[in-house]
Amino acid sequence: MSDTMENKGAIDTTDSIYFAPLLPWQQTLWSQLTTRVLSQQSLPHALLAAGMQGMGKRAFVWRLVAWLLCRERHTHLAGACAKCESCQWLKSGTHPSLQVLPIIRMPISTDSTDNAEKLSNKAKDKKSTKPVGNSALKIKIDDIRALQPFIYQGGQGMRICVLDQAEQMTVAAANALLKTLEEPQSQVHLFLISDAPAQLLPTIKSRVQQLPLQTIDIAIAVDYVTNALGHTVNREVVGTAAIEQLIQLANGAPLAAIGMAQAPWYSKRGLWLTTWQALRSGKRSSVAASDYWQNQLGIEAFIQLSEMMLLDMRRVSLGLSELQKDVKLSTVLEIHQPMAAGLETFASSLQQTKIALQQNVQEKFAYDKLMQELAYL
Template sequence: MKQQLNSDESIYFAPILPWQQTAWDNLIARYERLPHGLLFAGMQGIGKRAFVWRFVAWLLCDNRLQTVDNANQQGACGHCQSCQWLQSGTHPDLQVLPLSSLPVTQDDESKEPTKKTKSSSKSSQKKNSSVASEPAKTSIKVDDIRELQPFISQGSSGRRVCVIDNADMMTVAAANALLKTLEEPREGIHLLLVTDWPTKLLPTIKSRVQQVAIDHIQLDKVTAYISNYIASNKVIDYESESQLAMQVEQALKLANGAPLAALDMLSSEWYKFRDTWIKVWLALRSGKRSSIAASDYWQKNLWIDDFIKLSEFILMDFSRQSLGLKPLQADLEWAGYTSINSLSLDSIQQVMSLIEDIKLSSYQNVQEKMAYDRLLSGIAVL
């Protein structure tokens, strides 16, 4: 979905995610002594960008000072001229690299997932083939940083904000160009760096910014939030509270503890096809279904990107079982699929390598049917 959101839906003005409240309160309390450079880092799917865009709106909000001492302050007012500029994507005191990271032009991990029906999934997913919770990554070059200099150096009566998303994608030359700005801060300028991979940032960059503890996640708040979201939006079917709790716990494990990634997974169409994937594979293995027929079936139900995700999760548990480990997806009837026990780790790895090759081919605009046919042929001989 690439459209401008209404003010009550915009990521700029949405409520703070529960597990972010402490980090938010600590940052807002430092209003008068906010550092020039801030780093928001952590694995993809924890809500970093949700936090950053709400913080940007609050920094630029015309009514910020009226509520800065309010302990219940949750963000920008959503009504002043500054907030309206943000909504339209034309705020004169905000610069973003890359431009595609602006919430009004691209959904990212800051946007909560919405439940997709089978009939709507293919049209909506095709528009978002890069996954809603994973922003597109573009290399940030030295010229991009140099183009920011006039904005950073010019005077202003208020605050000016520059967001550098996927800061780990800066080239060495770009990072070195940014160092001068970080070393000679101008009053009223805030540089907000966002990254899923802080270890890829130059040590000289990290030493000149202060990291916000956005990656400290309280499990009880995350679990309650996801459970309430599922119950309110009927994301998945469950028969009891204990079954819901099991699904939430499992999704968090599969998502390495990232709350929004777990919620995105549970809300996805492909997640419902996990058991079907195994049954189709068994039919392929026994010769009851051809790879072409299986390819046609999956093409009608999932886009190739989603089928790849589905395949990776199933093959992950195939690998675990071949190593004598318990599968992470405990809700599947693994005991009934004895054929899995005879799989070799090498054969599973061959299919995983095929998947990686198909991913690379996707960047060359290979037709989806060709990718599907090739992948199902590999799965058939697993």
């Protein structure tokens, strides 16, 4: 990869990104878009792929980008050919007609549940193992300005810009992008990807067309997750009800459901409840609980587990049924149901712990503090 491409955010992706099989719930949209292109109807100048992580929006965008740039797309309707010069450029991360933001100089921390939604960038510090925080992913006005020569060069065939984490644009960057959105250039396409579209400026959202990727038929989702997991979750055989629960906990995102099932914390939800009960009754000290859990899960996984348990506790406190039917949460809460204020306080502590960990607070200290607070929940 040349220094020029690297500095403009070109990404190094694998075949699983550009050339993986189309996800089953995206078949209809794929057919609609490819038919439109092949019938000489141009795509909208700017498209937005938005929604929660785990629905496959990045997988769809990268696949579509590869197909649009593919020299053989007219004979390969199901996806890019993976053999032509354009596809080879994509594989090597040196495609002259593709620019990507943000520029990432360290490993990006993304939802580990969705391999197709991960990005790998050669413009990163290979000696660093610390995940990038959201603040490091900001798309700044200088980044947008650096795209202008590429966008306005003219006479160079199709050119594509992808802005991942689009909600991370600064206000100045978003305003700079507006000019490009308001003055579309021939054969230039912008793809915005966002996990939090509510954070995008209304002026940006009003000038892009959103791809309908959020609606996923539950039957298709269940079938996909079942096949992916092979009827097992953490080595335990599960049925349709368990799969449906996973999908519900993942807000309908199949890839997130798969990742959740495979996460080390998912099988320890019942154990979390047992620990909480033991702490509240005084049968176990917070120090002993902390020492025990440090051998069970890393602190980040424990935080994810705790957030999931709090989600259901909040539901029950509002008079709703719990989502996690398999751990009998409502039965436990019949004995003691935390006050809403207590739930919010513990949730706030979890968020504060995340911040503290980014500031190199020792994991043992963080665990000790959370167990002390869990005892009073």
